[in-house]
Amino acid sequence: MAEFVRLEVADGVGTIRLDRPKMNALNFQVQDEIHQAAQQAADRDDVTAVVVYGGEKVFAAGADIKQMADMSYQQMAERSHALQRSLTAVARIPKPTVAAVTGYALGGGCELAMCTDVRFVAENAKLGQPEVLLGIIPGAGGTQRLSRLVGPAKAKDIMYTGRFVDADEARRIGLADQVHPAEEVYERAVAWASQFNDAASLALRAVKEAVDRGLEVDVETGLEIERLQFSALFATDDRDTGMRSFIEHGPGKAKFDGR
Numbered sequence: 498m499a500e501f502v503r504l505e506v507a508d509g510v511g512t513i514r515l516d517r518p519k520m521n522a523l524n525f526q527v528q529d530e531i532h533q534a535a536q537q538a539a540d541r542d543d544v545t546a547v548v549v550y551g552g553e554k555v556f557a558a559g560a561d562i563k564q565m566a567d568m569s570y571q572q573m574a575e576r577s578h579a580l581q582r583s584l585t586a587v588a589r590i591p592k593p594t595v596a597a598v599t600g601y602a603l604g605g606g607c608e609l610a611m612c613t614d615v616r617f618v619a620e621n622a623k624l625g626q627p628e629v630l631l632g633i634i635p636g637a638g639g640t641q642r643l644s645r646l647v648g649p650a651k652a653k654d655i656m657y658t659g660r661f662v663d664a665d666e667a668r669r670i671g672l673a674d675q676v677h678p679a680e681e682v683y684e685r686a687v688a689w690a691s692q693f694n695d696a697a698s699l700a701l702r703a704v705k706e707a708v709d710r711g712l713e714v715d716v717e718t719g720l721e722i723e724r725l726q727f728s729a730l731f732a733t734d735d736r737d738t739g740m741r742s743f744i745e746h747g748p749g750k751a752k753f754d755g756r
Contacts, residue, residue, distance in 0.1 A: 502530035504537045504544075509694040510687055511537075511544035513587070515551040523605040524561035525576070528583040531609070535586035542755075545698060546593040546690035549613055550683055551606070556596070556622070559604030562631065577636055580605075584637045588612040588709070591702040593693050597686035598622050599679050603661070608635060611642040614705070616672065617686045618664050619679035624672060627659035645712060647671050697735040698755040703727070 501517040513534045515521040523531075538547045551557050568576070587594065587609065596602075596610040598618040607624045610616050618624070626639045634640060635656065644652040647670045655662060667673035677685050693701060703726040711719030730736045734756040742751035 499530040499533060501527050502534050504534045504541075506541065506544055508691065509543065509545040510548060510690045511541065511546070512548045512550055512687075513538060515549075515557055520555050520558035520601065521551045521606065522559065522561040523557055523609070524564050525579070527561075528580055528605075532579075532583040532586045535583075535590055539586075539590045539592070544592065545696070546595070546693045547590055547613075548595055548597055548683070548686045548690050549587065549609065550597040550686070551599065551602075553599055553679065553683075555600035556598040556602040557606030557609055558601045559606055559627075560637075580637050584609055584612050588638075588642075591705060592698070593690060593701060593705075595686045595689050597683045598624070598673070599682055604628055604635070604639075605637050608637040608639045608642065611638065611646060611672075615674040615689070616667075617675045617677060617682050617689070618667055618673040619682045620664050620676055621679050622664045622667070622673075622676075623661040624667050625659065625661045626656045627661070629656060630659040643672075695753065697739060697751075697753040699733050699735050700730055700739075703730055 501515065503514050503516070505512045505514055513531070515527065517527055521527070538544050565573070584605070594613040596613040596616045598610055598616060599622060600619070602610045602622060602624045604627060607626055610624070626635045626643060628635050628639070640652070640656065643655065651670055662672060664673060664676045668676050675685065707719075707723045707726045710722050714722070735753045738753055739751045
């Protein structure tokens with residue numbers, strides 16, 4: 498039984514809930530539990546979409562610096578694999594994902610939020626990658642995911658300075674997708690995730706795979722990834738259901754079963 502991270506499932510929506518007082522610092526145990534929760538969310542058939550949430554006051558204020566302060570190069574070289582693997586497990590969930598961000602999402606917390614497909618942030622949210630102020634750099638994907646989200650120049654500015662990005666700027670530069678009052682952020686994220694309860698889950702998975710894998714390669718290779726995903730869906734019952742429903746009843750009325 499996980500101590501600090503749990504997967505809660507209700508009405509098709511899985512919530513990966515961080516709960517390590519006071520600031521959801523991502524120590525090694527939390528990292529490992531995030532990995533486990535992400536795998537559960539990916540595997541469970543009753544989860545159609547996922548919300549990542551740190552609670553009403555804070556998303557995650559970063560790594561546990563006290564735990565890392567005395568680590569040697571060799572120790573971190575070994576641990577860094579598990580660190581990246583834990584957050585990448587969230588990015589690889591083959592379902593729509595959304596981060597519900599309140600308060601601080603800094604360092605590893607910001608990196609975790611960037612592993613989701615979209616980010617809903619509270620008006621009071623502060624995001625950032627302040628690792629340079631500790632004499633290090635982001636180590637759980639920040640240099641790569643932030644650059645892809647906001648562009649290399651803006652990402653470098655944020656990481657060079659270690660400054661905090663408020664909700665309005667985050668939305669303006671593409672780090673956040675929606676901004677809401679803090680008390681509404683989780684509810685809005687759940688509503689977004691709930692819209693996929695009756696969607697064609699195999700097609701959603703294919704969209705995510707084509708986009709995410711395509712961004713890692715050149716355009717020609719990305720087009721081939723898209724072609725293969727597109728063609729493969731013609732072997733599914735959902736494709737047959739969707740097209741026949743369109744012909745007989747018009748768009749948007751198909752009932753899919755994920756096969």
